[in-house]
Amino acid sequence: MSNENVIQVERLTKTFGNFTAVNAISFEVKKGEIFGFLGANGAGKTTAMKMLIGISKPTSGEATIAGFDVYKHAEDIKKNIGYMSQKFALYDDLTVKENIAFFGGIYGLSRKIIKEKSKHLIEELGLVDVANKLVGALPLGWKQKLSFSVSLLHNPKIVFLDEPTGGVDPITRRQFWEMIYKAANQGTTVFVTTHYMDEAEYCDRVSIMVNGKIEALDTPKKLKAQFKVEHMNDVFLKLARHTE
Amino acid sequence: MKRFKGFITKEFYHIFRDKRSLFILFGMPIAQIMLFGFAITNEINNVDIAILDHAKDINTTEIINKISASKHFNINQYIEKESDIEAIFKKGKIKAVLNFENDFSKKLVKEHQASIQLITDATDPNTANTISNYLNAILIQYQKEINQDITLNYQIIPQTRMVFNPELKSVYMFVPGVMTIILMLVSAMMTSISITKEKELGTMEILLVSPIKPIQVIVGKVFPYIFLSIINAIIIVTLSLFIFKMPIQGSILLLGLESVLFIITALSLGILISTISETQQTAMMISLMGLMLPVILLSGFIFPISSMPLPLQLISNIIPAKWFIIIIKGIMLKGVGIQFIWKETLILIGMTVFFIVLSVKNYKIRLE
Ligand SMILES: Nc1ncnc2c1ncn2[C@@H]1O[C@H](COP(=O)(O)OP(=O)(O)OP(=O)(O)O)[C@@H](O)[C@H]1O
Ligand SMILES: [Mg+2]
Numbered sequence: 001m002s003n004e005n006v007i008q009v010e011r012l013t014k015t016f017g018n019f020t021a022v023n024a025i026s027f028e029v030k031k032g033e034i035f036g037f038l039g040a041n042g043a044g045k046t047t048a049m050k051m052l053i054g055i056s057k058p059t060s061g062e063a064t065i066a067g068f069d070v071y072k073h074a075e076d077i078k079k080n081i082g083y084m085s086q087k088f089a090l091y092d093d094l095t096v097k098e099n100i101a102f103f104g105g106i107y108g109l110s111r112k113i114i115k116e117k118s119k120h121l122i123e124e125l126g127l128v129d130v131a132n133k134l135v136g137a138l139p140l141g142w143k144q145k146l147s148f149s150v151s152l153l154h155n156p157k158i159v160f161l162d163e164p165t166g167g168v169d170p171i172t173r174r175q176f177w178e179m180i181y182k183a184a185n186q187g188t189t190v191f192v193t194t195h196y197m198d199e200a201e202y203c204d205r206v207s208i209m210v211n212g213k214i215e216a217l218d219t220p221k222k223l224k225a226q227f228k229v230e231h232m233n234d235v236f237l238k239l240a241r242h243t244e
Numbered sequence: 245m246k247r248f249k250g251f252i253t254k255e256f257y258h259i260f261r262d263k264r265s266l267f268i269l270f271g272m273p274i275a276q277i278m279l280f281g282f283a284i285t286n287e288i289n290n291v292d293i294a295i296l297d298h299a300k301d302i303n304t305t306e307i308i309n310k311i312s313a314s315k316h317f318n319i320n321q322y323i324e325k326e327s328d329i330e331a332i333f334k335k336g337k338i339k340a341v342l343n344f345e346n347d348f349s350k351k352l353v354k355e356h357q358a359s360i361q362l363i364t365d366a367t368d369p370n371t372a373n374t375i376s377n378y379l380n381a382i383l384i385q386y387q388k389e390i391n392q393d394i395t396l397n398y399q400i401i402p403q404t405r406m407v408f409n410p411e412l413k414s415v416y417m418f419v420p421g422v423m424t425i426i427l428m429l430v431s432a433m434m435t436s437i438s439i440t441k442e443k444e445l446g447t448m449e450i451l452l453v454s455p456i457k458p459i460q461v462i463v464g465k466v467f468p469y470i471f472l473s474i475i476n477a478i479i480i481v482t483l484s485l486f487i488f489k490m491p492i493q494g495s496i497l498l499l500g501l502e503s504v505l506f507i508i509t510a511l512s513l514g515i516l517i518s519t520i521s522e523t524q525q526t527a528m529m530i531s532l533m534g535l536m537l538p539v540i541l542l543s544g545f546i547f548p549i550s551s552m553p554l555p556l557q558l559i560s561n562i563i564p565a566k567w568f569i570i571i572i573k574g575i576m577l578k579g580v581g582i583q584f585i586w587k588e589t590l591i592l593i594g595m596t597v598f599f600i601v602l603s604v605k606n607y608k609i610r611l612e
Contacts, residue, residue, distance in 0.1 A: 053453050054453070055449060055452050055453055075455065078453060078454060078455045079455050081453070083449075083450065083453040085446050085449050085450060086446075087445070087446030087449075088446070089445065089446040089447045089449065089450045090447075091254070091258070091445075091447060092445075093257065093258055093261045093262065094254065094257055094258075098254070098257065101250065102250055102251075102253075102254045103450075103454075105247055105249075105250030105251070106247050106250065106251065106451070106454045106455070106456045107454060107455060108247060108455065134261075
């Protein structure tokens, strides 16, 4: 992990009408860091993430992603990030191979590179037998792992994962986190939202969002010390109670 | 460009792996044309006709005998003057009248040509057309026979006149109408559904996060449907040529260009619909209620616009299908060139530009 900030956010705000979904959040994320973006349902995690990846215009505030301003250089940001949305978003009616080829293609990878990556990825995920099957037929856990690998196809500097392990079994979740570690070790910055507090422990640093505001931000260890509790879950509960 | 190719490949996978869209794409046009094709019979037997013979000479008698010998026709009545024709048709039994001019034989010898006026009741234009084809065949046959006997070249000129429905409103109107509906359905409804599908599934978001531009996404999604709509138009025209024996009087090239224009109009409507609907269901409802119903009811396809109440007549002006039907009817049935339909063409172009501008505006708002 270096000291270079790849995400820098300053009082970023988003309002829908007179409802403030994201309320002046500020933080930065360092290169190669795994940054956990926690919060209850409706806290504003997805809304914040959408501003960072350039598909939603902030109401006010500043944000720089991979050195590019979200207002002025959204196009440059797009080339440097990967994104896995909260909804499963590969094409169910395309095969595993076709999905990989399609997403590799829209990121401008050459056919040769796509072929190599596709072969490698399919072997690594153990999908050799189903490589020519429609993705719709795969179990959710496999789909999620495939989806994550696809978001890394173009070697992005930062990958944004919105609840990537929602609804999958604990074993698959572990495997998924191994994949995240691997990506981080190779220098990819990981920005991940989650509901699972045990997963918060795997992050280098976490922020906890309540009603659109970041109420706590530090390493899991320091947060637990600060709130004098054993588990991240208790940090979360205390915070929630505190702000109610 | 490479990105674009991959995008289109994917789009075709979507289309060809979805049985429902395949059915709408190719089943519907064929089914519709077949339906209309078979509902209308081309075979005629014992059709009652009347004769108005001003000449009463050898040639006219021979022709009349030939006709009455044919199993297709039954000479029901002889009339004496032109003014009887209208009355006879109004009774409805007689479907055609043959009117031989004065001094038929004399003219045939002297001027080598004489004419027969063939008047048909075109309330049922398909039958009228078949009748005139059969009668023409008999006349041509007769002409060949007399030309063999005498070496001179005689010519009998049949002049066809349709009464009551000179523009062939009902049956032939179905082909332009069906074509319009199908192109609308495929282009507007299918594209709006396929775009909203990406929104609903969340893949649109992934596409928007990627470096591919929104305009490329839209063009990529629309392109396959341009291609498929053109194929559809070709299928429809080909089938109607064979089943309806529908003549295409005007330029095929012009027909093709105008069809492409209408396809683009419909696609831009489809894009517009997709910008205002979040789910496939909504897109389908808007397409059906907002596009198909007006096309069927207000475009002049089934109900003649001229007999609509004034407010509906005014509304019909904002329906692109109305203008397209006028255009292709003109080209197919009347054989007119661009100089007669440039106004309608301009209206369609104007509408298309309007829809595209509106979509672009809406699309931007959506991304906020
Ligand atoms: N386009 C929008 N218009 C109006 N309100 C919105 C819009 N998008 C989100 N919101 C509201 O903003 C709030 C935050 O939503 P967001 O999806 O960011 O929450 P989240 O933290 O991602 O929750 P979850 O864990 O359920 O995914 C919610 O109350 C939501 O209803
Ligand atoms: Mg969310």
